[in-house]
Amino acid sequence: MSELARLNPAPVPSSRRPTAIVSGLSSDAHTWNLVFLELLLDELGFLVTNLGPCVPDDLLVAECLDHVPDVLVLSSVNGHGYADGARVVRRLREHTPLAALPVAIGGKLGVAGGLTAGQRDELVAAGCDAVFEEHADAVASFRGFLRALPVRAAR
Amino acid sequence: MTAILTDRIGLHDFVRRAHDAGELVVQPRMGFGLPERMRAGLVATKTAPATTVGTLTLDSYTRIGDLAAVERALAAGSDLNGYPIASHPLGTTRAMLAGVRDAGFPVQVRHGSATPSHIFAALVAAGLDATEGGPVSYCLPYGRVPLEESVREWSRCCELFAHLREHLPVEPNLETFGGCMMGQLCPPGLLVALSVLEALFFRSRGVRGIAVSYAQQANPVQDQEAVFALRRLCAELLPDTDWHVVVYAYMGLYPVTPRGARRLLTAAAELARATGAERLIVKTVAESERIPTIAENVDALTHAATRQIRPAEPLADPGADSETYQQARAIVDAVRDVDQDLGRALLHSVKRGYLDVPYCRHPDNLGRTRSYLDRDGTLRWADPGLMPIGHLVPRRRSRQVTSAGLMDALGYVRRKFDSFEESAPEPILELR
Numbered sequence A: 001m002s003e004l005a006r007l008n009p010a011p012v013p014s015s016r017r018p019t020a021i022v023s024g025l026s027s028d029a030h031t032w033n034l035v036f037l038e039l040l041l042d043e044l045g046f047l048v049t050n051l052g053p054c055v056p057d058d059l060l061v062a063e064c065l066d067h068v069p070d071v072l073v074l075s076s077v078n079g080h081g082y083a084d085g086a087r088v089v090r091r092l093r094e095h096t097p098l099a100a101l102p103v104a105i106g107g108k109l110g111v112a113g114g115l116t117a118g119q120r121d122e123l124v125a126a127g128c129d130a131v132f133e134e135h136a137d138a139v140a141s142f143r144g145f146l147r148a149l150p151v152r153a154a155r
Numbered sequence B: 001m002t003a004i005l006t007d008r009i010g011l012h013d014f015v016r017r018a019h020d021a022g023e024l025v026v027q028p029r030m031g032f033g034l035p036e037r038m039r040a041g042l043v044a045t046k047t048a049p050a051t052t053v054g055t056l057t058l059d060s061y062t063r064i065g066d067l068a069a070v071e072r073a074l075a076a077g078s079d080l081n082g083y084p085i086a087s088h089p090l091g092t093t094r095a096m097l098a099g100v101r102d103a104g105f106p107v108q109v110r111h112g113s114a115t116p117s118h119i120f121a122a123l124v125a126a127g128l129d130a131t132e133g134g135p136v137s138y139c140l141p142y143g144r145v146p147l148e149e150s151v152r153e154w155s156r157c158c159e160l161f162a163h164l165r166e167h168l169p170v171e172p173n174l175e176t177f178g179g180c181m182m183g184q185l186c187p188p189g190l191l192v193a194l195s196v197l198e199a200l201f202f203r204s205r206g207v208r209g210i211a212v213s214y215a216q217q218a219n220p221v222q223d224q225e226a227v228f229a230l231r232r233l234c235a236e237l238l239p240d241t242d243w244h245v246v247v248y249a250y251m252g253l254y255p256v257t258p259r260g261a262r263r264l265l266t267a268a269a270e271l272a273r274a275t276g277a278e279r280l281i282v283k284t285v286a287e288s289e290r291i292p293t294i295a296e297n298v299d300a301l302t303h304a305a306t307r308q309i310r311p312a313e314p315l316a317d318p319g320a321d322s323e324t325y326q327q328a329r330a331i332v333d334a335v336r337d338v339d340q341d342l343g344r345a346l347l348h349s350v351k352r353g354y355l356d357v358p359y360c361r362h363p364d365n366l367g368r369t370r371s372y373l374d375r376d377g378t379l380r381w382a383d384p385g386l387m388p389i390g391h392l393v394p395r396r397r398s399r400q401v402t403s404a405g406l407m408d409a410l411g412y413v414r415r416k417f418d419s420f421e422e423s424a425p426e427p428i429l430e431l432r
């Protein structure tokens, strides 16, 4: 099966759809970004749990441990995403079952427009597999990231 | 700046005097983490060539009460997205305001907290007497605090705040955020109803100085109708209250070009002037991208205050016949009938879907309503859910929203203003 076909929702029974958790970060109330990502992932064939905005670190960790999704998608646009993201992803990685969980983060992650290279590196060092800052083709490269995901046994 | 000098003046009296003198009061959404920068921003607002009110917009950590995160950010020297009023020492905030805030320059605190006790305590301690919010509008769009807790906290804060008048020469002022909610894609009937209901809530808790908000949406005629409806409802339902109307420049996806951003701000100023709104909160050319600089804020204030700005399609007040008035009135009446106490009435109205905000993910929001944008930008209900306006809204088959469809609707205003045809010369370019 080609990767695209695998991500196509129609022929795949729901029990075998890959799973995604979409979540805002602890201090961020912005919601439209999360609604958008939920719809997008659903259209790409994922079974999506949207945790909504202002998700405390403990709740995010607990939900990830409960579901161990195929991918975790973090989004923040309020300017604190860089700090909040690095903090919670570091905590996630302390849990063995989440050590290899693919994690993407994106949005407007700092208060000064783009992040510095150092800040991006720090997000990666904290355990983010990909950082998608706001950019004309951020969503296209995000699709590429999803297509390249390792597939869990069930799929 | 047009100085209006008395000993000390409350926000409402300041705005009223300016209005009587034919001036639209303009105000930024400005907030910086460091006191020096915050003070510089206030000074620049005060000295801008416009009749201005200053703003302290608080950071997101303070909003959710995570003061430990503020400490960490300040210690690490990282930037915050607003002023942490509950963390800087009281003396620092007082010194930051000293000589800036005075009889000719009121300063308002804007936050976005469902549990604002620490914020009210800090602002009152700093000698401030104007702020914003509401038990529903600072809860549903701002995260996951249970509405019941928000109503309880807001009740207590309003009562404390109202008592300030016993110690101050001015009437404390509270502004509803109900006219904004999620910023976009909420039909104005519900926005107007929420703004009025929050004003009634404030009044029931003893607050007598009130501002009612309305955020510019995607169609200028519908927006005028909405502000007229808001005025009419306040005149009918808020006796013995000092109230005025504040318009927010568009609160959704903003144009990306400087020209598009300015034109959208022009349209917001036109809306305020066409409807006799007394105050306007501006947005800058940086809105779509990042937190604006002080200079960008001053530009926006200067532009919005341009006296030559006149409404493009002024509407005569349609009175009680307008669609927005009728929807808002039906919602307000139904909510007031739920319980004599407005706090409980709001809580149970949300739970039973009388108040149901489209796209809002808060656990207490029922989420049965659907809205859509007509081709001319008019916001309509595709499905009013359980809201008490079923008899006023034609039924429609609502389609499944796609990610592209959502972005298309969210981007309507951005596209319209970014691609505005070159017709009349832009006033700001001539004036500067």
Ligand code: B12
Binding pocket: A027, A028, A029, A030, A031, A032, A033, A036, A037, A073, A074, A075, A076, A077, A078, A079, A080, A104, A105, A106, A107, A108, A109, A110, A111, A112, A113, A132, A134, A138, A139, A142, B029, B031, B057, B058, B059, B060, B063, B081, B082, B112, B141, B142, B181, B182, B183, B184, B251, B252, B253, B254, B255, B286, B287, B288, B289, B290, B291, B292, B410
């Ligand atoms: C609507 C809005 C609000 C509403 C939100 C309502 C709600 N509950 O959703 C309200 C009024 C409540 C609000 C509040 C605040 N806001 Co606001 N808000 C906006 C606004 C106008 C539009 C955002 C929006 O709806 N976008 C629609 C979605 C679909 O687009 P998006 O968020 O840009 O996401 C896109 C991309 O970024 C990308 N993306 C996002 N996440 C991810 C993740 C991945 C993995 C990928 C691949 C892509 C991706 O995909 C999306 C589609 O292209 C923006 C400015 C703008 N953009 O015009 C400011 C803005 C985001 N807000 C901002 C700020 C600072 C705040 C406040 C802190 C108040 C303040 N100081 O001004 C509070 C935050 C409260 C909190 N606790 O967080 C700033 C952020 C600045 C920064 N990052 O440097 C902005 C940019 C405005 C500004 N210029 O100052 N806001």
